[in-house]
Amino acid sequence: MPTALITGISGQDGSYLAEFLLGKGYQVVGMVRRSSTSIYERIEHIQDSLTIIQGDLHDQSSLVSILEEHQPDEVYNLAAQSFVPTSWTQAILTGEVTALGVTRMLEAIRLVNPKIKFYQASSSEMFGKVVEVPQRETTPFYPRSPYGVAKVYGHWITVNYRESYGIFAASGILFNHESPRRGLEFVTRKIAHGVAMIKHGLSKELRLGNLEARRDWGFAGDYVQAMWRMLQHDHPDNFVVGTGETHSVREFCEIAFGHVGLDYNEYVVEDPRFYRPAEVDLLISDPAKAHRELGWEPSINFRQLVEMMVDADMKRVEQVKKQKQG
Numbered sequence: 393m394p395t396a397l398i399t400g401i402s403g404q405d406g407s408y409l410a411e412f413l414l415g416k417g418y419q420v421v422g423m424v425r426r427s428s429t430s431i432y433e434r435i436e437h438i439q440d441s442l443t444i445i446q447g448d449l450h451d452q453s454s455l456v457s458i459l460e461e462h463q464p465d466e467v468y469n470l471a472a473q474s475f476v477p478t479s480w481t482q483a484i485l486t487g488e489v490t491a492l493g494v495t496r497m498l499e500a501i502r503l504v505n506p507k508i509k510f511y512q513a514s515s516s517e518m519f520g521k522v523v524e525v526p527q528r529e530t531t532p533f534y535p536r537s538p539y540g541v542a543k544v545y546g547h548w549i550t551v552n553y554r555e556s557y558g559i560f561a562a563s564g565i566l567f568n569h570e571s572p573r574r575g576l577e578f579v580t581r582k583i584a585h586g587v588a589m590i591k592h593g594l595s596k597e598l599r600l601g602n603l604e605a606r607r608d609w610g611f612a613g614d615y616v617q618a619m620w621r622m623l624q625h626d627h628p629d630n631f632v633v634g635t636g637e638t639h640s641v642r643e644f645c646e647i648a649f650g651h652v653g654l655d656y657n658e659y660v661v662e663d664p665r666f667y668r669p670a671e672v673d674l675l676i677s678d679p680a681k682a683h684r685e686l687g688w689e690p691s692i693n694f695r696q697l698v699e700m701m702v703d704a705d706m707k708r709v710e711q712v713k714k715q716k717q718g
């Protein structure tokens with residue numbers, strides 16, 4: 393039975409990847425950072441099947457100890473400060489975790505067992521102010537936030553440890569992927585939850601930032617399968633993973649509100665407070681290499697994704713409303 397270590401197991405992707413690897417017969421070890429509370433809402437349904445251990449990407453010796461004790465065959469490095477706006481207000485922390493944290497894990501692998509396969513969660517935010525449309529593995533990077541800059545570092549240190557030490561280190565350049573488990577501050581979940589609050593009469597409006605930004609949005613459950621495929625490939629490499637389609641925040645609103653019979657124009661307020669110091673206007677992937685070499689394809693299209701997220705939040709908000717009433 394192979395063993396996988398997932399950093400960031402309490403996050404959106406960590407929860408889907410853990411489910412997927414358990415289904416493949418893996419022993420799954422999940423690293424969480426120490427906190428005064430231990431509510432892991434995204435993984436509580438599988439918690440009994442996981443080994444949860446404490447560690448932090450800030451702390452090199454915790455990573456070494458975890459690798460020595462659990463001897464994983466594969467490490468999926470999903471932990472990061474992943475919210476782009478926070479990367480301007482906490483730029484140094486973002487660099488420490490999202491950039492240097494990758495080196496700390498790679499160093500731990502080099503010291504403990506360089507045969508461990510490593511997956512790095514790289515991001516389409518690295519393309520930023522895009523210099524090529526669509527974006528593929530060879531497109532030059534032009535990051536537009538401290539988060540994007542940190543991810544560029546994480547990507548290149550992964551490539552460098554592959555080339556310097558022969559470590560099986562893969563970099564997945566994943567475009568935006570969403571789900572009902574997405575954090576509430578990200579725009580897709582903010583919209584889905586906002587729609588449910590308005591439809592249930594608990595809110596009157598939804599304040600958003602730039603409605604014209606365009607993203608290549610897919611379903612997180614599909615994307616974690618691409619991560620695993622990268623580590624089963626015959627050599628370590630870089631792969632772009634996305635749907636090859638782009639849609640605006642406005643289109644997301646239109647479908648999400650329309651799904652429950654509402655017109656977004658009556659509820660959405662564009663609020664400059666949510667604008668970013670530097671915006672990424674357009675992202676669209678060319679996932680041909682992942683299709684060709686990994687046999688990976690998305691199973692959920694844009695409309696299905698939006699409707700899945702709205703349906704899930706409609707149920708959640710209804711339950712909360714019922715609990716409050718009775």
Ligand code: NAP
Nearest residue numbers: 400402403404405448449470471472474513515566568569
């Ligand atoms: P997420 O939901 O924000 O999860 C991030 C995880 O990192 C959480 O488990 C968090 O723990 C953990 N973490 C944060 N700081 C840490 C630290 N110092 N030490 C250890 N763990 C720490 O992110 P996600 O959407 O699942 O994304 C997973 C990874 O893919 C991230 O690296 C993200 O940057 C990258 N990525 C995401 C997307 C996307 O569209 N979702 C696209 C491309 C790349 P807590 O639960 O304690 O906060």
Ligand code: F7E
Nearest residue numbers: 474476515516517567568577578579580600601602605666
């Ligand atoms: O913003 C616009 C905003 O915060 C998407 C992370 O997982 O994907 C994610 O980063 C777009 C931006 O995601 C609001 O300006 C408008 O153009 O949902 P987001 P993101 O910044 O693309 C990448 C691939 C990652 O790697 C990251 O970790 O939506 N937008 N109005 C808004 N965004 C937010 N958050 N809130 C708004 O009110």
